[in-house]
Amino acid sequence: MxxxxxxxxxxxxxxxxxxxxxxxxxxxxxxxxxxxxxxxxxxxxxxxxxxxxxxxxxxxxxxxxxxxxxxxxxxxxxxxxxxxxxxxNGRERWGWREVMCGEWEGRAGGEEADKEGGKGGTSIRANVRRKAKGSGLPDNLDWIDEGLTEAYEAIAGPGETAQxxxxxxxxxxxxxxxxxxxxxxxxxxxxxxxxxxxxxxxxxxxxxxxxxxxxxxxxxxxxxxxxxxxxxxxxxxxxxxxxxPIRTARSHSIVIEPATPVSPYVLFTSITNSNNIAVGQPEIYSRPFNRVYACGPGDDEPIPDLAADVKVSPAAITSLRSNVSSLSAALREGKVEVEQACYLPNxxxxxxxxxxxxxxxxxxxxxxxxxxxxxxxxxxxxxxxxxxxxxxxxxxxxxxxxxxx
Known part of the structure; x- marks a missing residue:
């Protein structure tokens, strides 16, 4: 060649x-x-x-x-x-729009964190965002709990990222x-x-x-x-x-209807637990029509003959759902509509x-x-x-x- x-x-x-x-x-x-x-x-x-x-x-x-x-x-x-x-008319036909994109680092939240004096996830009913001094989280990134955020950095400027x-x-x-x-x-x-x-x-x-x-x-x-x-x-x-020279990797993803509307952001996350141990790095994409897409790391499961035969790992989906839901009440209380997997050609x-x-x-x-x-x-x-x-x-x-x- x-x-x-x-x-x-x-x-x-x-x-x-x-x-x-x-x-x-x-x-x-x-x-x-x-x-x-x-x-x-x-x-x-x-x-x-x-x-x-x-x-x-x-x-x-x-x-x-x-x-x-x-x-x-x-x-x-x-x-x-x-x-x-x-x-x-791609905006209506296939959801074309510009988005902001950034890297997010922080801790996992959830019900247990809520009990610890407000160090974890917020409640939708309270309608209050806890502030983390110096986190850098954009004001309009309203579907990630700032109380869990340790760092945020934009990957690109306006007009450089879309979906x-x-x-x-x-x-x-x-x-x-x-x-x-x-x-x-x-x-x-x-x-x-x-x-x-x-x-x-x-x-x-x-x-x-x-x-x-x-x-x-x-x-x-x-x-x-x-x-x-x-x-x-x-x-x-x-x-x-x-x-x-193509290698394949299986990737799992979910689609969530969040409990509250989400602003147009794509996040590459790094999540740790209370002991500062890494627990996941899901990519999370807010989508038009009040949906959130999230995917996890790939694995080396052998590829089947047909795309229709791709299997979903329940353990991979459980881990992904847990990581994503730990970041805010909007995601935690949302409805998971799709659980799926596909293969990427590398x-x-x-x-x-x-x-x-x-x-x-x-x-x-x-x-x-x-x-x-x-x-x-x-x-x-x-x-x-x-x-x-x-x-x-x-x-x-x-x-x-x-x-x-």
Whole structure:
């Protein structure tokens, strides 16, 4: 795999996208909106083994940040997120909004702490925030007990951090792609790809993509020809291209309807108990429509064959709920609506052509920044497919070889 950015031209008409997560669906959107798409005879088939957004694309936090990495993708992605939200009313359709973001350190609270002379969590009924002198907690961060706070530090300034609801974004973006492409885009759910077919080039200089074989909902095998294949199957990508240096990690999360409205903050927390022993580091995201999302650290549970088969660890959920509820009465007295888990693909991002197989493009390994960097990634691969090369404005040279094939 090298840093080349050349691929097939518009003479190749059949494009297959493997993966119905945010990368695959957003790639379909940018292909459908490419200036040359409408006048071409290109046909795109998106194959998803489970259902659209069944994995991390439906269960992640949805943080979008200018300070994310790699900057070569993030600089484009943040701007594209803004454009998509403006063009398609993302504020209403997928919860796009700017948020503040910071690191929070403090102690666990709760009922026992409440009994200790007011050193712990506050009561909603009392409607009083206890003050911790010098904690630095912003005045409008009203859903964390300041009496438990030892330190707060902003990670970024205004306008540098935003969020989307990942599931809503992915579902809406594939709808928009289908509306733009019409019959030229086919989305097939329950299609588990089992192989990417290749043929040897006539000159003997490598191979090229010939097609894809998949099973439909575990039954019969189906073969479709392809001139370009975009492998965007997230943590499942190495099952089709074993040379990809992708590692997987399972992450648990919950969604809470808090007892009182919450201000727009994302917090990276470090929680200790009364003996100053670390008990957890959940990430907590306030969301529109009075919801709070929280996720815990990953584990190395082996990945199953399908996103639909991902198991939830009751112990991991219990620990996460305990840590989050310890930070305020608003969270403690809220209703937990969702308990879930998903797998993240670590080791990249890896985006670009596989030179040994002409027509094979990879877009995977986006770590925790898959939601953030989806539009930039999709814009890049759409240019590779439709134009044969990247626009000169891209500054991806120093991404190779770690980030660009």
């Amino acid at each position: 090298s840093a080349s950015t050349t691929t097939q031209t518009l003479q190749e008409r059949r494009i297959v996208i493997i993966g119905g997560g945010i990368i695959g669906c957003t790639s379909a959107y940018y292909l459908a909106h490419h200036p040359a798409f409408a006048s071409s005879e290109i046909h795109v088939t998106l194959l998803e083994a489970s259902t659209i957004a069944a994995g991390a694309s439906g269960k992640a936090g949805g943080l979008v940040a200018k300070w994310a990495y790699p900057s070569e993708l993030t600089s484009v992605s943040f701007e594209e997120h803004e454009k998509l939200a403006e063009k398609h 989307v609801h990942p599931y809503e974004f992915t579902m809406e973006i594939i709808k928009l792609a289908t509306q733009a492409a019409g019959h030229k885009l086919e989305v097939i759910e329950g299609a588990k790809v089992i192989s990417i077919e290749k043929k040897v080039l006539q000159n003997g200089q490598g191979e090229r993509v010939a097609g894809v074989t998949y099973t439909l909902r575990g039954s019969h095998a189906v073969h479709i020809p392809a001139d370009v294949v975009l492998l965007a199957a997230g943590p499942w990508s190495p099952t089709l291209l074993p040379s990809l 080791g990249g991002p890896i985006v670009g052509n596989v030179d040994a197989v002409r027509g094979l493009i990879v877009a995977t390994g986006h770590t925790v920044w898959g939601i953030c960097n989806a539009p930039g990634t999709a814009k890049a691969v759409s240019e590779l497919i439709m134009d044969g090369s990247l626009n000169k404005k891209w500054k991806l040279g120093k991404l190779a070889p770690k980030y660009f094939l």
